[in-house]
Amino acid sequence: MADNKEVDQISGTETTGHEWDGIKELNTPLPRWWLWTFYATCLWALAYWIVMPAWPLISSHTTGLIGYSSRAQLAKSVAEAREAQGAFLDRIEAASLEQIVADQELLEFAMAGGGSAFAVNCSQCHGSGAAGFVGYPNLNDDDWIWGGDLEAISHTIHFGIRSDHDETRFNEMPAYGRDELLTPEEINDVAEYVLSLSGSGEDAAAAARGEVTFAEQCSACHMESGEGDYELGAPNLTDAIWLYGGDKAAVVDTIANSRAGMMPAWTGRLDEATIKQLAIYVHSLGGGE
Amino acid sequence: MVEQAVVENTTAGVTAEPGAGVERSDAEPVNKKERRSLYQKRIKIYPKLARGAFRRWKWVIMAVTLSIYYLTPWIRWDRGPNAPDQAVLIDFPSRRFYFFFIEIWPQEVYYLTGLLILAAIGLFLITSLAGRVWCGYTCPQTVWTDLFIAVERLIQGDRAARIRMDKAPWGAEKVVRKVATQVAWIIIAVCTGGAWVFYFADAPTLAGDLLAFQAPPVAYITIGVLTFTTYLLGGFAREQVCTYMCPWPRIQGGLLDEESLVIAYDEDRGEPRGARKKHSHPTDLGDCVACNQCVAVCPMGIDIRDGQQLECITCGLCIDACNSVMDKVGLPRNLISYSTLANVERVRAGEKPKLRLIRLRTVVYSGLIALVGLIMLFTLITRADxxxxxxxxxxxxxxxxxxxxxxxxxxxxxxxxxxxxxxxxxxxxxxxxxxxxxxxxxxxxxxxxxxxxxxxxxxxxxxxxxxxxxxxxxxxxxxxxxxxxxxxxxxxxxxxxxx
Structure with missing residues (x-):
């Protein structure tokens, strides 16, 4: 090659000897800084293969001199995070719900921790904003079926509603229509009466007839006034909030076929500290009593 | 005498002329356009010490800019009990920027944007008025390179001595002087990196921590990186930073016009150049005595007599060098001087040279500066706490x-x-x-x-x-x-x- 070097007349640069339609490729040397950078990256790559995990083997991979592992790194940072939370979690475990709420630092920790536990465990039914859906209570409002103070919320989370736990909250409303305990006309009258309790009924005469039936059939749980009872888990029928809908068809449906939503018991699935944080989070949403 | 006047000492690079008092130099403009091949290795430049008005200005500006850089973090400013008492502090952990009476929160970073806009347009204005004065006098690269050259000169001697030392075989004196130079450079570089970190933490506390090896690793890493870059750019890369790395010389091409100040060699007066006897003015020669002193002092390695060049940072040292020679040979000063391209033409046409400072672009730049400055001032005064x-x-x-x-x-x-x-x-x-x-x-x-x-x-x-x-x-x-x-x-x- 050395003896048949061809030099381009115009630029004075050697050519590679490649030619396309009379156009010749100049053999321009690489810039020195570029070349040295290139050599440095080659060295870096070689060193990287040796120092870091790099090559796949049949059932594993080369581990590298310093034994780096991104999995171990993750485990380490998770452990560090646990460690950092540990002090708070210990205090939360030891304190009563009232004590936690009274301690601003613990309250903030519990609300944040409860919020993330809620997103993982509760939001599937209650919604990410805890606003619920038809049949799944809105936890932001001030209407509670089983009670809305810290203890009551904590109890509900622990044992659930109609769950498989022995201490579960449980009640049962008769299916007045399906089981033919009331005639359709009577059900219609009771529905009118129930709607009138919150001022939305239309048929005053039917409501007056329904009041008699209500007193006989419903007031044992829902109370004479219709305001319900936390102990029995009987909803307040006089307020503006309807779990299954507040129009007449929905109320008739409820009386005729009953309702029986369920919530799992979380004790045993979640640890005590998490349940406390959840109770405090739900209580802080705005309706806590 | 005639013989002496034209002799150029090719081994030492210079020769002293006892009779005429004009030093002559065979200094090569190593960065001359013809020699500027992309694959050319750097040829070392040995800038000679110039004496004169511009050199004095450069010393003063160096002292002022370096003092600002090194001393600012140590200025105290009382803000009351709940705030740091450092006048200028970029406090990353608590996300605050303190500048004397101003305290900026992260969401007010538009003040920084405003400052950068002001700085940019300010630079545009200065450049269109006075050319590359930023490059020649205040750019950190220029200031630190100048400082490094001054240290080199102090330890190894001026141009001739340095060339002689580089050519001489290694001996005890050469080792001592070379090592001393490098040590001095590294000390300056460490101080440069060291001063930088004081802007980001309480300076007295951090200084104590640094000396006790108690400072955060990021402080040592920052100092290390800045030490390395200062040492490399000030000691070795020097003029190559301006010529090859810096985008600013390219941008300035668009900011200068024919009325901007540049350093110009008066070709009409100087050519044809040639050596001559003292106080003799041969009619066939121009005023340039071809002593090459303008090339010898140039830190950029160019010959200003070749005309306007990208490499020229307009530091004015060639003006000093030429004026010293002109004084000695009894010719008028300012053969090389700050001038404008328009003035060169005016003089050729027999008109009087004049400086036109008020031009469309300078008016627009000034207006923009005033506008941005007023907006910033207004928002700063009216902002609530x-x-x-x-x-x-x-x-x-x-x-x-x-x-x-x-x-x-x-x-x-x-x-x-x-x-x-x-x-x-x-x-x-x-x-x-x-x-x-x-x-x-x-x-x-x-x-x-x-x-x-x-x-x-x-x-x-x-x-x-x-x-x-x-x-x-x-x-x-x-x-x-x-x-x-x-x-x-x-x-x-x-x-x-x-x-």
Whole structure:
């Protein structure tokens, strides 16, 4: 090659000897800084293969001199995070719900921790904003079926509603229509009466007839006034909030076929500290009593 | 004498002329255009010490700029008990920038943007008026390179001595002087990196920690990186930074015009150049005595007599060198001088040279500087030490309560920029009958306490009876009132209800 070097007349640069339609490729040397950078990256790559995990083997991979592992790194940072939370979690475990709420630092920790536990465990039914859906209570409002103070919320989370736990909250409303305990006309009258309790009924005469039936059939749980009872888990029928809908068809449906939503018991699935944080989070949403 | 005048000592690079007193030099303009091949290795430049007005200016400017850089972090500024007392401090951990009486929060970073705009347009204005004075006098690369050359000269001697030393075989004296130079450079480089980190932490505390090896690793890493770059750029890369790395010389091509100041060699007066006897003025020669001193002093390795060149940073050292020679040979000064391209033409046409400072571009630049400066000044003077932000809950948008009333949740963020704790009253306007409550035991919307120099976040509920809500979305305004001073700030939001 050395003896048949061809030099381009115009630029004075050697050519590679490649030619396309009379156009010749100049053999321009690489810039020195570029070349040295290139050599440095080659060295870096070689060193990287040796120092870091790099090559796949049949059932594993080369581990590298310093034994780096991104999995171990993750485990380490998770452990560090646990460690950092540990002090708070210990205090939360030891304190009563009232004590936690009274301690601003613990309250903030519990609300944040409860919020993330809620997103993982509760939001599937209650919604990410805890606003619920038809049949799944809105936890932001001030209407509670089983009670809305810290203890009551904590109890509900622990044992659930109609769950498989022995201490579960449980009640049962008769299916007045399906089981033919009331005639359709009577059900219609009771529905009118129930709607009138919150001022939305239309048929005053039917409501007056329904009041008699209500007193006989419903007031044992829902109370004479219709305001319900936390102990029995009987909803307040006089307020503006309807779990299954507040129009007449929905109320008739409820009386005729009953309702029986369920919530799992979380004790045993979640640890005590998490349940406390959840109770405090739900209580802080705005309706806590 | 004639013989002596034209002799050039090719081994030492210079020869002293006892009779005429004019030093002659065979200095090569190593960065001359013809020699500027892309694959050329750097040829070392040995700038000779120039003496004169521009050299004095450069010493003064070097002293001032280096003093500003090294001393600024040590200036104290009392801000009261709850704030640092360092006049200029970029406090990353607490996200504040302190500059004397100004304190900037991260969300006010537009002040920095404004400063950068001012700096850029300022540079444009200066460049269009006086050419590359930034490059020649104040650019850190120029200042530090000048400092490094001064150290080199102090230890190894001036141009001739340095060339001689580089050519000489290694001996005890050469080793001592070379090592001493490198050590001195490294000390300067360490101090340069060291001063930088003081802008980011309390300087006296950090200085103590650094010496006790107790400072955070990032401080040592930063010092290390800046030491390396200072040593490399000031000691070795030097003029190559300006010629090959810096984009500014390219940009300046678009900022200069024929009325901008440049360093110009008066070709009409100087050529044809040639050596001559003292006080003899041969008619066949111009005023240039071809002593090459302008090339010998040039830190960029060019010959100004070749005309305008990208490499020239207009430091004026060739003017000093030429004027010294002109004085000695008894010719008028300013064969090389600050001039404009237009003036060169004017002189050729027999007109008087003049400086036209007021031109369209200088007027536009000045106007822009004034505009941006006034806007910044206005916002700085009128900015409050209180800030408010309201975030409406996204989910749920509203909650119906058991009595039918509608509740909306908000996150209220109050920033107290004052250096003392303040208590605020929160009010909601635009929604008659609304009740406010704040989540948290014992928190009252009438007394929200925010500690000094912090942002506090509150969960706030606003509740109104269903019947007073006329629309699915009502525009409301939150108002935060300082209970002591009465100063207030508002922030708009929206209150949502059912359709």
């Amino acid at each position: 209180l800030d408010l932000n309201i975030l409406h809950d996204r989910n749920p948008l509203f909650v119906t309560l058991s009595d039918g009333s509608i509740r909306n949740g908000f996150t209220v963020k109050i920033i107290n920029k004052a250096h003392h704790e303040r208590t605020f009253r929160l009010e909601l306007e635009g929604l008659p009958g609304a009740q406010l409550s704040v989540v948290g035991a014992g928190t009252d919307p009438d007394a929200l306490t925010v500690e000094s120099d912090t942002l506090a976040s509150f969960r706030v509920f606003a509740t109104v009876p269903r019947e007073t809500l006329t629309d699915a979305a009502v525009d409301v305004e939150f108002r935060v009132v300082d209970r002591d001073s009465g100063s207030a700030i508002t922030h708009g939001s929206v209150f949502r209800g059912p359709q």
